[in-house]
Each structure stands twice: as C-alpha cells, then as structure tokens.
Amino acid sequence: MAVIPPADDDGVRRLDEPLLRSLYALLTEASVSQAAAKLGIAQSAMSRHLRVLRQLTGDELLVRVGNRMVPTERAQTLAAPARRILADMSLLTSQAMPSSPRELRLSFRLATYDFLPKRFFADVIGRIAREAPECDLVVRGLGSRFEHYRQLADGEVDMVITVWPELPAHLRATSLLTEPLVCLMRPDHPLAGGDMTLEDFRRARHFTSLEHMPGQGSIIDATLSGLGVAVHTAVRTQFLSLAPAVLSATDLVFTTGRLLAEDFASEHGLAIVPFPVRIPPMRYRLVWHERTHANRAMRWLREEIVGAARLLAQRPRS
Structure with missing residues (x-):
C-alpha cells in the first residue's frame, strides 16, 4: 500500500462540508460510484474528492480486496466523527425554524420500542403530515441502552423513547406516559x-x-x-x-x-x-441530546410527540 504524506495545516483548512459529505458517503458505501449516486454528483467528481481526502487524511481510506473496495482500519475510525460533524452542521443551518412548520424540509429520526399501541404512532405521523407535510419520519427500533445513547451522541437519531430510568448528564428527557x-x-x-x-x-x-x-x-x-x-x-x-x-x-x-x-x-x-x-409501572420518557435542545424544529416535534402521548393517556380505559 502506498504511504500518503500527511496533510499540512493549509490542507486541513480545506476540509469543507462537500468533502465531509463525500467522506461519509465513501465510508458508508465503500464504492466511488455508489457514493457519487448517493450524493447526486458525477463519479469523476467523487474520484477527485477521494484523492483530496487521501491527501488530507494521509490514508488510502478505501482499498481494493478482490473485486470490491473496503475501508481501511483508519477509515473505519472516521465514520462516526464525520457523521457527528455533519449532524452538528445541519443544526447550524436549521436552528431558526420557519414561521410555520409547513415550511420545514427535514427528516426526523425516532428510535423507540413497539411497546406503545399503533394509534400513538399513527397520531404522531398524522400530526407531521398535517403540520409539516414536506418532512418525513424514520421510526427505528432500539438496540441496547448504551447503543441508543451512542446513536443520540453521533446524530444517528434525533430522539429516543425509552423506559430505562438512568440517563447520562448530556441527555435531556421529558415524561410521556405511565402505565401499569x-x-x-x-x-x-x-x-x-x-x-x-x-x-x-x-x-x-x-x-x-x-x-x-x-x-x-x-x-x-x-x-x-x-x-x-x-x-x-x-x-x-x-x-x-x-x-x-x-x-x-x-x-x-x-x-x-x-x-x-x-x-x-x-x-x-x-x-x-x-x-x-x-x-x-412502566414510565416512558422522550429523550434527546443536549446539542439539539434549543433547535426549534426539534422542539416542535417533541411537543407533538408529547401531545400524542397525552391524548393516548386520556382515552377511556377498557
């Protein structure tokens, strides 16, 4: 494998958002063509980005093994920081919420159990569809307790619904439901x-x-x-x-x-x-990371989720 000289300070300053997005796409797709397609740019442009990234990081990043490309050991350590930086950068541009949720263009990501009834999720999705029709919602399952702490920290998910009581200091939470x-x-x-x-x-x-x-x-x-x-x-x-x-x-x-x-x-x-x-009883809480606490779009979604939970709690008992 060729040894690529490390970048100097001037090179580090050239690591801008397009290069970061290309880096993350290359690491997750392990393919120049698929990374280019994911970002909607030409394959030749992605190849140029890969050359620059190799110079900036001093690493090959992707190497050929047989008929496929695989990330190097160094590249594997860069995926989480790149994802986290991109998530934080997106918050810088979305901090000021438009005058109406209808103007939002976001993809919200919620990790949760399926212990809650379908009508709760239907209500949450209905609220987003009515109030912010240009937004979408990704609902995914929870891994272990420590895994969803990491997902929040790395920006993989925006919010988590959990019943575990202990939370690290950098996470915020509000009560959703209590049930026997x-x-x-x-x-x-x-x-x-x-x-x-x-x-x-x-x-x-x-x-x-x-x-x-x-x-x-x-x-x-x-x-x-x-x-x-x-x-x-x-x-x-x-x-x-x-x-x-x-x-x-x-x-x-x-x-x-x-x-x-x-x-x-x-x-x-x-x-x-x-x-x-x-x-x-079971005590459900909505949890989010400290860095998204002041984001107005995330606050709007949190209020809608809490509203759906309160409506569910008020339904007549069978």
Whole structure:
C-alpha cells in the first residue's frame, strides 16, 4: 500500500462540508460510484474528492480486496466523527425554524420500542403530515441502552423513547406516559380464570422482547430480578406483532404495558390478567441530546410527540 504524506495545516483548512459529505458517503458505501449516486454528483467528481481526502487524511481510506473496495482500519475510525460533524452542521443551518412548520424540509429520526399501541404512532405521523407535510419520519427500533445513547451522541437519531430510568448528564428527557404492567394470554388459558399468584407467574412459560441491556435483559427482566423472580422465557423476539398469534395458539404469557395489552386484547380476543404483585409501572420518557435542545424544529416535534402521548393517556380505559 502506498504511504500518503500527511496533510499540512493549509490542507486541513480545506476540509469543507462537500468533502465531509463525500467522506461519509465513501465510508458508508465503500464504492466511488455508489457514493457519487448517493450524493447526486458525477463519479469523476467523487474520484477527485477521494484523492483530496487521501491527501488530507494521509490514508488510502478505501482499498481494493478482490473485486470490491473496503475501508481501511483508519477509515473505519472516521465514520462516526464525520457523521457527528455533519449532524452538528445541519443544526447550524436549521436552528431558526420557519414561521410555520409547513415550511420545514427535514427528516426526523425516532428510535423507540413497539411497546406503545399503533394509534400513538399513527397520531404522531398524522400530526407531521398535517403540520409539516414536506418532512418525513424514520421510526427505528432500539438496540441496547448504551447503543441508543451512542446513536443520540453521533446524530444517528434525533430522539429516543425509552423506559430505562438512568440517563447520562448530556441527555435531556421529558415524561410521556405511565402505565401499569399486566399479563396477556389466551382467554381459555389456565391462569386467565382466577387470581394469578406470583408462583403461578413464575412457573408459566413466557413470551417477551429481545433484551435491551446486555446481562440484564429487558426492563421487565430487571423488574422481576428485583422481586427475586426468574422465569422461563420460551420466546424472545423483537417482533412484538407476533404476540397475538403466538399467545392464541399456546399457553405462553406476555407481560407488557396496559395500553398495548388493551389493543391486542380488543383486536384478537385475548385476556388481560393483573400482574400478581404490586410493582413499579412502566414510565416512558422522550429523550434527546443536549446539542439539539434549543433547535426549534426539534422542539416542535417533541411537543407533538408529547401531545400524542397525552391524548393516548386520556382515552377511556377498557
């Protein structure tokens, strides 16, 4: 591999926004042609950008292995800083919100569980469609607790809905919803007819979400651990939409918040059974990074999400 001399101070000052965007596209696409297509520029222009970036960084960035290009070890360390810088630069130009949300041209990114009912997400999406029709919303799942902290810090997502109580100092949060945990099962389940005890619950086989905290499992796993209870989880999945069909066909028990349980029960004829002992409720919070706190467009979206949550909390209990 050819050794490229490091850039001098004058070269560093030439690292402008177009080059940063090309750098990030090259690192994520690992292809000059695909990076060019992603940014809507000519392939020859992207090739020139790659030459300049190699001079500025003192690294090849992309090398050929067989019939494909792969990022060098140095290039892999540059992806996250490039993404974070671009996210911060976008905030500089979007800090002043237009006089109306209808003038916004943004892509909002929300990471969340699917523990909340569909009507909540439908309300949020409806609000954006009505008030800011030129904006779009990307809704993605959550990884581990520490992963979505990193996603917020790196600008991969704008906001997170979480139930984990602890937050680093650089994150902000507001309360969305508080709801009790209940158990969901088929109506002729052996535990559906009477008063389920904690021992009944412990002996049952369970359906639950994928773990969100390595070594601790989900927030429900952590709650049960505090009670000194360990259960047999027969199915653990990120696809909670599977729950109604699985519960209808088995003796599995699904522990979740009451709002989602009510939706599943009404749509699929399932039974809701109170949790056998008093435990802390689920507390959903909307979380965002300190650097986006003053951004008016992000503040507008946060207010809409909080409004949708309050409307959901006011619906009549079944």
